[in-house]
Amino acid sequence: MSDSDITTTARDFIREAIAEDLSNGRFDGRFQTRFPPEPNGYLHVGHAKAIGLNFEVAAEFGGHCNLRFDDTNPLKEEQEFVDAQIADISWLGYEPASVLYTSDYFGQLYEWALQLIESGHAYVDDLSQEEIRAYRGTLTEPGTESPYRNRSVEENLDLFKRMKAGEFPDGAKVLRAKIDMSSPNVNLRDPVMYRIRHASHQRTGDDWCIYPMYDWAHGQSDSIEGVTHSLCSLEYLNHRPLYDWYLDSLEVYHPRQIEFAKLEFTYTVTSKRRLMRLVEEDRVAGWDDPRMPTLAGQRRRGVPAKALRDLCEHVGIARTNSTVEIELLDHFIRQELNRTAMRVMGVLDPLPVVITNYPEGETEWVEAVNNPEDEDAGSRTIPFSRNLLIERDDFMEDPPRKFFRLAPGREVRLRWGYFIRCEEVIKNDRGEVVALHCSYDPDTKGGYAPDGRKVRGTIHWVSADHAVPAEVRLYDRLFNVEDPFDVPEGQDFMASLSPDSLSVQNEVQLEPSVRELAVGQTVQFERKGYFCLDPDSADDNLVFNRTITLRDTWARIQSQTRRKGKGRR
């Protein structure tokens, strides 16, 4: 590929910048990125954008992308999160060239801090946290210099070494960069480089009691690794001058930071802090609860990684803050699953049907197509017998107009089976429908009538004698408003939590072929939606999560007529 090809195929401003740097020879033709999460929580759908961008540009421009854990704060980080993040990235479909840790650079970072002290660019400050805040000034007023700002190099060196040696308690001192207390960019008002934290780190144990701040660690880590383009979110724009300042002051290799907008969605929150609250306050079953926007949650729900990748590609890279409608993700999930998921029949809310003219005790096997979108998926057989189960809402005793399903005297097709006609409605003492007596037409096997007569409705069913019971967890949106932060005065996003985000169906009956399913596999229950076999399943107790419903035109018709009816009154 020639340079001009690279430029003309650039799809966004970041790819343009990369192409330009590459053709200028700015980084000697080298190209390298990194995805740098802090292991303080689980990765979520918003991260998919940054992950995809970093890994995909690396592949496109012939470079590589590392995973680097930005593990500079032992108070918040855990090995569990490291492991989970590695698994999630792999599930998304990307493989880091290397897995690296900022904590591996603590030694080098310390040496560089000494260097900055020696060159007069850093000092030890005894001010308390509150004092430092007060001295920093405000957004509109300049700060004031610390009384400790002009200590001698010798004193700073001595103090900093003693900080590292553990001579001082937490918070007693910090190392600060000496930049400009009156800078209009508050990040440049002598930012803290090191704080004292007598805490064990998940990787370095008790080797250190001083830990570097993000700004001091990040650019230098990029530099050590040879990253060429350090891609990060918009909030770091204000930090770029500092990123550049440290690298320039150290006179080391200097990568280029470029910022882009994060990905956010309606009807959810994406911030590790808030997701943490949902988990800790038991509003969900854990980080991988299928209602969670975490990658682990989405995976468990049955969302294909491809859907997330497709969405990110569609959304693109820009500098505009944006909130994508969750319906767009739904679209990509359905698009992918429609193509790939095997079809299966399952009745969520069963109503017994007796085929009165079908011989008792007899079973025959009908052929069913596995996936009409994929010829190679083949077919399977399903047992048919006298005792069937159909979906309760596929029958109405007194059907409204436009209801095409079963009703007294009416004929429908059992998918892949026979035409049946409802002859009798059986009720209990309370007048509730408990069963249907139907007749079948033996000439319609496979679903075709030799006389060419048509039926409006085709419904799914299972043979009661052969069905496999299961538990199905139906998920709805975790939050019931587009913007969870849109709450009354004095309340927070937790108030937007939907009370109905999970309902469990325990009476579900499925066709026998579901016994072959693997945990994590997503199939379509015909006419109902996509469902994923959950790890909670046991041999005698299958558990499915509903990934997403099918598009439901009937539901729309119903809500429309309901609306119209109301309007007339």
Add this chain to the structure above:
RNA sequence: UGGGGGAUAGUUUAAUCGGCAAAACACCUGACUCUGGAUCAGGCGUUCGGGGUUCGAAUCCCUGUCCCCCAGCCA
């Protein structure tokens, strides 16, 4: 008169050096269908406001408005 970033259909994005404003989702019609699924056809609707330059402006200039980020010893 703190600094920085941003604004194109309901949403997210395109639009080569200033040259016909477009796609997907969503929504609405209709066709087709052994999933009220899928598919197909059609419809809806857009350059933040006001000036200016120009034959021609989403794009350039001036001006105004609105939104986002920053005052952690978080990242």
